Amino acid sequence: MIKLQLSTRGIFLIQETVVISIICLLILVIGYTHAVIDFSIILFSATLWTVLALIWILFGQKVQTPFKLPFIIWTGAYFLSVAFSIDPRRSAAQMLIMSSSIFLFMLVYDLVYRGWPSKMFIYGLMTASLIISFAGIFDFADWYRNWLHINPRDWLPAITFRPAAANVLAPFNYFAALFALYFLYVSRKKLHKIAFFLIFLLSNAMLFITSSRGGWLGAAAGYGLILLLIGVREKTRILKAWSQLKAKPILLFTGIIILTAILLGAGFILYKQAIHPTHGSILNSRKLFWQIAMKTFFENPIVGQGQFTYGTAFLKGTSVPPDLVWVHAHNSYLNLLAEMGITGLIAFLFLVITILRAFIKKLKLTLRSNNNFMIPAAGFLGAFSLHTFFDSLHMEPAIMWTLVILMAAVLATPKSGLQTENKLDRRQNLWVMLPLLAAWYFIWIIYPFHQGVSLANQNQWEMARVNIETAILRDSGSALAHQQLALVDSVLASQGESNALFEAILQLRKTIAIEPGWALNYANLAALLEQVGDVVEAQATAELAVQLAPKVALYQLTHATYAEHNQDLETAQNAFLNVLNLEPAWSDAHFWSESSFRENIRNRWLDKNPQEPKITLEVAKTTFEQNTQSTWAYNQLASAYIAEGDLEKAKLLLENASLAYSGHVSETLETTWLQAELLAAQGNFEGAAVLGEKAINNYQAYGIYGPGSFGLLYYAPRMFRSPAMAMEIVPQMVKPLTSQIWLEREMQLNKWKVDSK
Structure with missing residues (x-):
């Protein structure tokens, strides 16, 4: 019989590979809302959780359950919220996701206690965060390539790129950036410093591209905490350097001027990036969400109306459509009040304060050590705590799992060789069978x-x-x-x-x-x-x-x-x-x-709302200059140029329209139709017929958000984390009206088809 022996390094590499792979699967594959809609991913997720839980149960839990009482109280408050929920199904599903966070915390804590190095969990989170940042950069690079293809040698785009789900991407960007900054500080090898500096730049570049104001504020808080803690750690050196600098007033003054210029320049760049049609004032844009959350809380102050039911309150509080379906208050703390009431708030504060006290205690003990991650973890914790004031980060499992894995990894202490071996009590972690069976x-x-x-x-x-x-x-x-x-x-x-x-x-x-x-x-x-x-x-x-x-x-x-x-x-x-x-x-x-009844109503309305004259080229130009980020402005000006016969300018505008922000699917329909008109004006009737028919067909695909929105689902995927039929409107519904312009376009399409033969 051959006995396989592995070196300590070999065991570490195997452990590290397993940890990084599982963390990447959790965060990149199964941790987003779209994942819990896809049945195949749900099945894969349940299988993965089952394998992890059974292995853990098989080997037993060595460490005494950390923060046992706070977690029990928190779970009890959650259960109470489910029991009194306006929709226990949705709340129970959210409790299942919450229990996965507790499971991850306990598992990672136990593994670190057993001797699995904390740094491998940090590396796993860094890997996943970097993959997300790289994917975002590649997405931007592709968009920028298209911009340059349309606008050769115009190196500074007039249109601001903003990725989808930007507020969800931001935490991973600043996670990588904060840890890269700390590694840059503690590393001694030049090659490592270069690598971490590049990671720092890349992650911050992507964070900038997200245009997430909440993410920016969170990152600023995180950097501030890290610099403050490094300042405390390096107090003697900093005071010495400051004394030397004060002795050179010219150098000090120059430094202040340069720093001020950098801050002003950075502020201006951030301001320009923040000018986007999706942005209002950071407070005003959240005002409606917060008001609905507070109203919901006052209606259900003790136990709330149930986890993951904010969406119902939002539907009752505003008109949807035209607004989208939002299932969170864009503020985790108000979300908690609305859905779990005072009971949930008390349980949450008890849990957070208990963990925070342990965190601060360990931070003080390890502040001067280069081999711990408490400083960057404090930075991320601060960033998360501020960012989640503007976005309900807890609603995305991947973000919550990042936080709980990090906290478990840095709070757990490996078992000392002097400690006596505790007898394994497998019953400590048998509780994980309950959420598994529920799943x-x-x-x-x-x-x-x-x-x-x-x-x-x-x-x-x-x-x-x-x-x-x-x-x-x-x-x-x-x-x-x-x-x-x-x-x-x-x-x-x-x-x-x-x-x-x-x-x-x-x-x-x-x-x-x-x-x-x-x-x-x-x-x-x-x-x-x-x-x-x-x-x-x-x-x-x-x-x-x-x-x-x-x-x-x-x-x-x-x-x-x-x-x-x-x-x-x-x-x-x-x-x-x-x-x-x-x-x-x-x-x-x-x-x-x-x-005659309807006609009289329409005529009276027209008397008060006379049809506006067709927009002139000059008006279209002025409007465009004030709305260069929006697709509709490109469409409007392109239409005016087509009418004037300036087809080259119209062509450029319509190509750029595909890169601009489209607030409604009808704007994209209009772009497609105008491209058809442009081709017809150039004599390409066959191409015009193809694009024209595409525009007409999409226009007739009516959904609740208007022409072209058939299959554009928000209700089921967001409210229930579930798929649904593309058809949302029953066939018996009163038919939406068709404006004269689209009837004329149908006739124009038929003419193009004839002319193309």
């Missing part, structure tokens, strides 16, 4: 739902219904399952199935009883009620949709149409006026000419 039960519940949604998106409606009905049998309290079944039944009803319409109505009523915040559920229900002849209730239900989302023209149109049918003419008139105010482009639709 696999959750997978069993959601499997038929995921199958049903997939089948529905393939138009296999009968099979979709069977699977979603199975999902409801497994979890009758799932609002989303009832809603998706209602949509499937509405399609089957439109295809002639007699009982499907009544079943769809029943399922939507159940949906609304469980989750009453989504206006579309009421609008869909109203459309179904109208189909069965109950127009009075249809009008009342449509009114509920309008109350929740008053800025949606389609909901106003539905309400007005049913009110008109019921001869509630005053209500119908007000709702029709709301339609015209929300969608002025609909004012020339044929719909208004179908009755």
